[in-house]
Amino acid sequence: MPIKQEIFAIVISLFLLFFIIELVRRKKLREEYSWLWLLTGSIILILALWYDLLQGITRFIGASLPTSTLFFLGLFFLILIAIQFSVKVSALFTQVKNLAQENGLLKQRIEELEREDYSPNEHESKES
Amino acid sequence: MKDTLNKAAKILTIIPAFNEEHTIAQVISGIKVHAPYCDILVIDDGSSDATALRARATGAKIIHLPFNMGYGIALQTGYKYALEKGYHYMVQLDGDGQHDPRYIEGLLSAVKSGETDVAIGSRFSKNNENHVYRAGWMKRTGILLFSAITSLIIKQKVSDPTSGYQAITRKVAQFYASEAYPCDYPDADVIIMLNRAGFRIKEIPVVMHQNKNKKSMHSGMKPLYYVFKMFLSIFLTLLRKRELFNQGSGRVCP
Numbered sequence: 001m002p003i004k005q006e007i008f009a010i011v012i013s014l015f016l017l018f019f020i021i022e023l024v025r026r027k028k029l030r031e032e033y034s035w036l037w038l039l040t041g042s043i044i045l046i047l048a049l050w051y052d053l054l055q056g057i058t059r060f061i062g063a064s065l066p067t068s069t070l071f072f073l074g075l076f077f078l079i080l081i082a083i084q085f086s087v088k089v090s091a092l093f094t095q096v097k098n099l100a101q102e103n104g105l106l107k108q109r110i111e112e113l114e115r116e117d118y119s120p121n122e123h124e125s126k127e128s
Numbered sequence: 129m130k131d132t133l134n135k136a137a138k139i140l141t142i143i144p145a146f147n148e149e150h151t152i153a154q155v156i157s158g159i160k161v162h163a164p165y166c167d168i169l170v171i172d173d174g175s176s177d178a179t180a181l182r183a184r185a186t187g188a189k190i191i192h193l194p195f196n197m198g199y200g201i202a203l204q205t206g207y208k209y210a211l212e213k214g215y216h217y218m219v220q221l222d223g224d225g226q227h228d229p230r231y232i233e234g235l236l237s238a239v240k241s242g243e244t245d246v247a248i249g250s251r252f253s254k255n256n257e258n259h260v261y262r263a264g265w266m267k268r269t270g271i272l273l274f275s276a277i278t279s280l281i282i283k284q285k286v287s288d289p290t291s292g293y294q295a296i297t298r299k300v301a302q303f304y305a306s307e308a309y310p311c312d313y314p315d316a317d318v319i320i321m322l323n324r325a326g327f328r329i330k331e332i333p334v335v336m337h338q339n340k341n342k343k344s345m346h347s348g349m350k351p352l353y354y355v356f357k358m359f360l361s362i363f364l365t366l367l368r369k370r371e372l373f374n375q376g377s378g379r380v381c382p
Contacts, residue, residue, distance in 0.1 A: 094307065097201055097311065100193050100195065100197055100201070101193070101201065101204065103193075103194055104171070104191040104192055104193045104194070104205055105191060105208060105212065107191070108189065108192075108209070
């Protein structure tokens with residue numbers, strides 16, 4: 001790999017790694033989501049530093065150029081991250097759904113209790 | 129006050145309603161006439177019109193969802209309420225006047241007699257000759273298609289798998305309130321799930337009225353999505369293990 005490309009790749013991956021770690025440190029990003037991003041950054045860094053590995057992978061998967069391998073890996077990790085988000089969104093949706101339902105049920109219950117408070121007679125006749 | 133026959137059993141009618149201000153009061157008064165022994169619960173699914181006001185004026189119980197969450201979720205809220213309040217049987221019907229409250233009695237007696245766990249009001253059932261339900265060819269084809277698939281899978285004739293007019297027992301409500309219930313689009317897949325969970329299903333002939341001024345649940349691009357979603361949902365239901373449903377039905381309210 002030409003030295004220019006190598007430096008560029010190393011700088012980018014280092015920047016990505018520090019950026020993610022900084023986000024986690026400042027609690028802007030939960031650790032739960034950071035690991036896939038950190039993995040992606042680390043792999044870019046490793047491949048940039050270790051060109052033989054990149055060539056090895058290229059041969060192994062049958063790609064013609066090391067660049068395609070990089071693109072392929074990049075895409076693959078992006079897809080993984082997108083799936084992780086979809087899973088989390090589904091889980092969040094279920095939580096929102098349950099909260100909304102619970103909210104509706106509680107509101108109904110409060111209204112019922114308030115009515116009973118204001119009209120004790122009605123309450124008694126209900127029980128009889 | 130209450131019908132002596134039904135005194136022992138607490139029954140709740142659940143009406144999920146989203147922007148049904150024109151029909152909701154009429155539906156509720158219909159229930160009061162034809163099934164006075166039932167409590168009535170309206171789930172206001174984040175309506176932007178006067179649905180809640182109209183329903184409240186009739187004296188029905190109302191649950192507000194903070195925003196529109198869809199038919200299945202509104203319905204499930206009703207079942208959660210019914211379980212919490214200890215109802216024995218529940219009837220679900222639409223707030224748009226499509227489902228005639230006259231048939232509540234028939235649906236209920238099927239579940240109360242113990243012959244079935246779920247009674248589904250069918251507009252196409254064979255013994256329903258006095259009335260023909262008119263629908264567009266797309267809708268008809270869709271219903272026929274899913275009727276055939278559902279019947280094939282559960283090995284029992286289901287003529288109207290898209291019907292939202294049902295009476296169920298408390299056991300089934302527990303299943304509906306669990307996470308196994310497909311909240312986003314409950315339909316033919318629910319019947320298959322019910323069957324897999326070991327519930328008995330019976331169709332009762334009912335008359336359904338055409339929606340007069342309604343955007344159908346299946347309009348615009350929706351039919352395509354609907355067919356796709358239903359195939360996917362049925363396929364996934366078949367892939368899942370039976371135990372999952374049984375667990376689901378027992379977990380919520382032991």
